[in-house]
Amino acid sequence: MKDLNDLVRANIQALKPYSSARDECKLQAVAFLDANENPYNAPCNRYPDPLQWALKGRLSALKGVDAGCIFLGNGSDEAIDLVFRIFCEPKADNVVAIEPTYGMYEVCAAVNEVEYRRVRLDDGFQFRAADILRASDGHTKVVFLCSPNNPTGNCLSPAEMEELLEKFDGMVVLDEAYADFSPSASFLPRLSRYPNLVVLQTFSKAWGCAGIRLGMAFASPSVIAYFNKIKYPYNVNSLTQEKALAMLEHAGQVDEWVGILIAERKRVMERFSGLPCCVKVYPTDANFFLAKVQDAGRTYDYLAAHGVIVRNRSKVALCGGCLRITVGTPAENDLLINVLKEMA
Ligand SMILES: *Cc1c(COP(=O)(O)O)cnc(C)c1O
Numbered sequence: 001m002k003d004l005n006d007l008v009r010a011n012i013q014a015l016k017p018y019s020s021a022r023d024e025c026k027l028q029a030v031a032f033l034d035a036n037e038n039p040y041n042a043p044c045n046r047y048p049d050p051l052q053w054a055l056k057g058r059l060s061a062l063k064g065v066d067a068g069c070i071f072l073g074n075g076s077d078e079a080i081d082l083v084f085r086i087f088c089e090p091k092a093d094n095v096v097a098i099e100p101t102y103g104m105y106e107v108c109a110a111v112n113e114v115e116y117r118r119v120r121l122d123d124g125f126q127f128r129a130a131d132i133l134r135a136s137d138g139h140t141k142v143v144f145l146c147s148p149n150n151p152t153g154n155c156l157s158p159a160e161m162e163e164l165l166e167k168f169d170g171m172v173v174l175d176e177a178y179a180d181f182s183p184s185a186s187f188l189p190r191l192s193r194y195p196n197l198v199v200l201q202t203f204s205k206a207w208g209c210a211g212i213r214l215g216m217a218f219a220s221p222s223v224i225a226y227f228n229k230i231k232y233p234y235n236v237n238s239l240t241q242e243k244a245l246a247m248l249e250h251a252g253q254v255d256e257w258v259g260i261l262i263a264e265r266k267r268v269m270e271r272f273s274g275l276p277c278c279v280k281v282y283p284t285d286a287n288f289f290l291a292k293v294q295d296a297g298r299t300y301d302y303l304a305a306h307g308v309i310v311r312n313r314s315k316v317a318l319c320g321g322c323l324r325i326t327v328g329t330p331a332e333n334d335l336l337i338n339v340l341k342e343m344a
Contacts, residue, residue, distance in 0.1 A: 001169050001194075001195055002169045004222055009089050015229060020233045044238065047238075048241055050233050052072045052236050054241070058245060058248045059072075059248070065188055069218055069219060069224055070217070071217040071227040072215070074215070074235050076202045079200055079216075083142055087141040088109075088112060088114040088141050088142065090112055094117055094136075094139050094141070095109055095115070095140065095142040098120075098121055098132075098144070098156075100121070100313075100318055100319060101146045105144045117140075126156065126157055129164035130163075133167055133168060141170045143172050143173070145161060145172065145173065145174045147176065148178040148179070148284070148285040150286070151322075152284075153289055153290055154282070155182055165190070165194040165196060165197055171223075172194070173200060174187050176199055177204070177205055178205055178286035178287060180207075180254070181205075181262060188218055191218055191220065198217055202215045203215070208254070208257060212240045213240060261327050264330060265284065265287065268337065269289050272336075272340075278292075279291075279293055282322075288325060290319065290323070290324055290325075291323050293322075296313075302340075303336070303340070308332075310324065311325075
């Protein structure tokens, strides 16, 4: 890996970060008269902890990662955008990503005027480190990987990911939004071995908290320091921090949901593959599956007309004729199958 000073944009290195009232004074106060808050309407009147230490303490224990290696943001999407703003000089630098994958990497590249290079997966939806390296050059600051990948559902090869982490001299962002549904091990234990690794996880999927907007980035303390340097001071609101702390008291509940969803995934995929409209169901390690159908547009419209909304991915590379279907409750999954059974 290059020295961080050669990867981080010069303006970000030189930046003097905003210092909030709460950053500057850490004393135990009797009266908070420093931040122009309203003294009434507790507890919402107070600004939240800018660095979310209570939450990071709990996550540190759960994930086996030091609190100083954790960034929390307004969804993983905030972390993705910050990666561009920390590392990528607009109109000069580029990033490389697998294709197909999650659409936000490309959107953030466009917003930040950073060239986005795609490296097509093979027919088994796998990538090779050598192909990524060939697509990169001296201005490639970041590679985006997603495992299990969206929309294909499969895990990427751990051996290829390790080869990339070893040979690529920029940052590697590995999005593990769906890791809780997968039998493959997270790359979190490899953080100490690879200083160029950033692992993304989220409360939006297995934790059932898409509405509170809470994403996690795990990386070396020096990379996390740059996230903290440029983020909005109060990027995670107090309601979100409280709800996440309450959820962490019920980690067993999350395990139970994941167990149900994995069992349902198997059941609905088996039933789906027996449908007349089904051409192929692809293996998955996520809480959704990709299915090739005879006419994706018609099947999508038919389902929508019966109140069942899926994602039409047929315009996406390697996904011709495919729908992406989220695993729902047993009743929702039965509805999907029963509606499709009746399709003429
Ligand atoms: C759903 C999803 C996320 C979650 O994003 P949030 O902003 O945390 O809700 C991240 N990455 C991928 C690949 C996803 O599919």
